[in-house]
Amino acid sequence: MTTVRHHQVVIVGGGTAGISVAARLRRRGVTDVALVEPSEHHYYQPLWTLVGGGLAKAGETVRPQGKLIPKGVTWIRGRAAGVDPDNRTVTLAGGDTLAYDQLVMAPGLQLDFEAVPGLAESVGRNGVSSNYRYDLAPRTWQFIQQVRGGTAIFTMPAGPIKCGGAPQKIAYLAADWWRRQGVLDDIRVILLLPTATIFSQPDWARVLKGVAAGYGIEVRYESQLVEVDGDSRQAVILDGKSGSKESVDYDLLHAVPPQSAPTWLKNSALADPASPFGYLAVDQYTLQSARWPDVFALGDVANLPTSKTGAAIRKQAPVVVANMLAARRSRPLSARYDGYTSCPLVTARNRMLLAEFDYELKPTPSFLLIDTMKPRYDMWLLKRHGLPAMYWQGMLRGLV
Structure with a gap:
């Protein structure tokens, strides 16, 4: 027997984007947030390159999903199988239906x-x-x-x-x-x-x-x-x-x-007709759907003209949350995502370049006094130790 449940906010996907948005919504006082995610484990994928290079252990990159779901968020341990933005519903693989007031699409992509x-x-x-x-x-x-x-x-x-x-x-x-x-x-x-x-x-x-x-x-x-x-x-x-x-x-x-949007989304109403890979259509600055104002998307699944990175999500999440709250109050969406992304480019076992730029490919450095266009040991330390700590302790808690 199938059931229908209603939540103020439904987030599809419990990866970097989904948990970051959920944590920020809870910090802003949103009480009824549901997160759809089937996996029991959560991975810090940027470290997998170092695992492949013999510089980190795979076990360092995984933690139990249940320990990362923000307090007060309803974790729905199922797989999304369909979305109907006209009727504001998400269908789960088991047949149950979730109704929402606002929807955040963050299911990532598939390999x-x-x-x-x-x-x-x-x-x-x-x-x-x-x-x-x-x-x-x-x-x-x-x-x-x-x-x-x-x-x-x-x-x-x-x-x-x-x-x-x-x-x-x-x-x-x-x-x-x-x-x-x-x-x-x-x-x-x-x-x-x-x-x-x-x-x-x-x-x-x-x-x-x-x-x-x-x-x-x-x-x-x-x-x-x-x-x-x-x-x-x-x-x-x-x-x-x-x-x-x-x-x-x-x-x-x-x-x-090759990579693409999850199969169940490729032919959905939310898919961008301009994307042959089925990624979702949203305004590149507000991250809101043009056709369905109650729908937002971010992370790897969004069809945005920038690189798909965790650093991009770090800048997208606060924009999504600010604009969702503005929409709830019928106010203009003033938060803007400028396309910022960051690629930590490891060039040797202890050297890294940090490439940071926006939609216009303009460099947007975070470290103004450091030449990040030169392979550096301090940038390597950032990659190996600083960024993972910031991820687990900051991003997933809605703090950075």
Whole structure:
């Protein structure tokens, strides 16, 4: 028997975005907040690159979901399966229905390993791994250590993905380790990028080109992984400029899968027709739906012209909460998100660049007296220790 429950605010998704918004709403006095999230575990995903590079343990990145749900928030341990913004309802996989006054969409995105033929069957064995999954990041480090020569391929898919710098960060960490082992000269390192440049922001792109060149990495622009034969250890690479395909033998393949909105959302009324990946349509400044003023979206699922990062969510969450409260009082939505995002780009085992910029790709540094366009040890410490602490103790509590 199905039931219908009503809440003032329903938040779909208990990841970074969902919990951050829930915590801020509770701090602002909103008493009836429900959070829809099926997972019993919560992950700090930005650290998975370091797990794959042998610089952190996977166990450091996971905590029980129940301990992170803000006090006073109703945790609905189910999976959302449908949304009807006209009737203000969310349907759960079990058949129950949630009615809402305001809806926050923050379910994140999904990893489409099956979109590359052979990848889903190969990942986790025969030298194929991906730091984009908790169970696979430790495998990446195991495979890196096994390579003493041959070819290592690192890929990035086309389309918006979470943490656009992660596909190349693991290439730098692997190359740095191989160099320290004295075997880098015996390894052909290939970095496949679907884009025409190594990074979207031109200032940091110039620095990263130098980093890649310093390791002798063969950067192939406008190229993609289109097929994997795990048993034969062969990767098929598509050259987007010529349209030609090449089969390359590999000893290590770190593959970042294509990504998209959750399947149940792709064809929903909330999906942006302009997004071939099914991401949700909201105003890029207010994060409110143009068609349904009671609906907001943020985080990876929102179709925004900026990189999908936790740092972006840190700036989006207070905008969503301020504008939700304004809408409840029939006031103008004055809070604005300027597209700020941050990419902590690890370039070696103890060095990092911190790329911060907005919608216009204008640098927006948080540390005015520090040159963050230079790989630095202090920025590495921020990545390894400072940002995780800020995440667990600050963001998820609605404090930063």
